[in-house]
Amino acid sequence: MAVRAAALSKAWFSTTNSVLSSFLCPLILLILQELCHLATDEDHYQFEQLKLEAMKTQANTYAKGTRKNFRSSLKTFIIFCVKFGRPICPTDRSTLMSFAQLMSMTVGYGHIKNLFSGIKMMHKALDATFPEEDFQVDSTLKAIKRQLAGTPFQTLPITPEILGQLYLFVDIDDPEQLAFWCSILTGFRCLLRKSNLVPVSLDKFDPLTGLSRSKIMLPNDKDVALVYLNWSKTNQFGNREMVIPMVADSVSALDPVLHLKLLFSSNNLPDHLPAFSFVKNGRIRTVTYDKFTKDLRNLLDRSGYRSKSYSGHSLRQGGASYLYRLRADPLLIKAMGVWQSDCYQLYIHLSLE
Numbered sequence: 001m002a003v004r005a006a007a008l009s010k011a012w013f014s015t016t017n018s019v020l021s022s023f024l025c026p027l028i029l030l031i032l033q034e035l036c037h038l039a040t041d042e043d044h045y046q047f048e049q050l051k052l053e054a055m056k057t058q059a060n061t062y063a064k065g066t067r068k069n070f071r072s073s074l075k076t077f078i079i080f081c082v083k084f085g086r087p088i089c090p091t092d093r094s095t096l097m098s099f100a101q102l103m104s105m106t107v108g109y110g111h112i113k114n115l116f117s118g119i120k121m122m123h124k125a126l127d128a129t130f131p132e133e134d135f136q137v138d139s140t141l142k143a144i145k146r147q148l149a150g151t152p153f154q155t156l157p158i159t160p161e162i163l164g165q166l167y168l169f170v171d172i173d174d175p176e177q178l179a180f181w182c183s184i185l186t187g188f189r190c191l192l193r194k195s196n197l198v199p200v201s202l203d204k205f206d207p208l209t210g211l212s213r214s215k216i217m218l219p220n221d222k223d224v225a226l227v228y229l230n231w232s233k234t235n236q237f238g239n240r241e242m243v244i245p246m247v248a249d250s251v252s253a254l255d256p257v258l259h260l261k262l263l264f265s266s267n268n269l270p271d272h273l274p275a276f277s278f279v280k281n282g283r284i285r286t287v288t289y290d291k292f293t294k295d296l297r298n299l300l301d302r303s304g305y306r307s308k309s310y311s312g313h314s315l316r317q318g319g320a321s322y323l324y325r326l327r328a329d330p331l332l333i334k335a336m337g338v339w340q341s342d343c344y345q346l347y348i349h350l351s352l353e
Helices: 002-014 018-038 041-058 064-084 093-103 109-125 135-147 160-167 175-190 256-266 289-302 313-325 330-336 342-347
Strands: 224-229 242-247 277-280 283-286
Touching: 064 093, 064 109, 093 109, 093 135, 109 135, 160 175, 160 313, 175 224, 175 242, 175 256, 175 277, 175 289, 175 313, 224 256, 242 256, 242 330, 313 330
Parallel strands: none
Antiparallel strands: 224 242, 277 283
């Protein structure tokens, strides 16, 4: 151990400033000699455990949505490689070119780039060489981009007028429909993404980052609802906090305060549950990510709208467009939607009226 300590000290001495090292190197050598007897088999075991914990921590490098996209990309690529007997990792030029060509038959250029990002990430994680800046691969991608060029599909915004039509088919005496309508109005008024609005499931809900009942405040003496947000797609580390006020609307169908008070008063539930939770048939339920999309499409179809032209994002678009129509400051729209760039302008649909 003394020899090892001396070697470490010598290596450190050779790579640092000679004047500073002449003072510190003997000191470090002395410390290492004093501590060398502390290294035991148990320490080695603890180090191995730390390595395992570090690997678990590393698994959280990316957000859940990003990890899901990577997993999907890798699965698609691995199926392709297995089917055609091609190398997976490290892969080669012809495999990537052929994979891109096949994908271009069914998906857009943006999706192909996402697939390549996942494949590249896999190579980096496994310390494998990826054909980076390969002329033939780059040329294939550029040609595919040119072939698939066109206006990307964008869903239509849900406007207050559309909301008024949808409300005709909502029974607020049904706790499930009431909770769903509250989520609709909150998403529209606060420009929320679905990931901010509703959880994937009741079991997987995290009250620290998700929109819980405790994060919607309803002062008794005021016609306003205050929505507290501390997490979003662009605020994944909770660096910013924001409170969005939703004021009462003169049109009862579009009044979020009225419906939220009715939901909260008729369902006496713990504050840590998702905001749009309710009790039905004696069981606690909530509006989930998939159910939200399914119910919104059904409601649009019943109201005479083409549901395929809309999505959960239509509320975010509609809310931003409505604020712009009311001459709200663009900076306010950008802040409410937690947009990091001026891409929020793409969400605003101008009316010809």
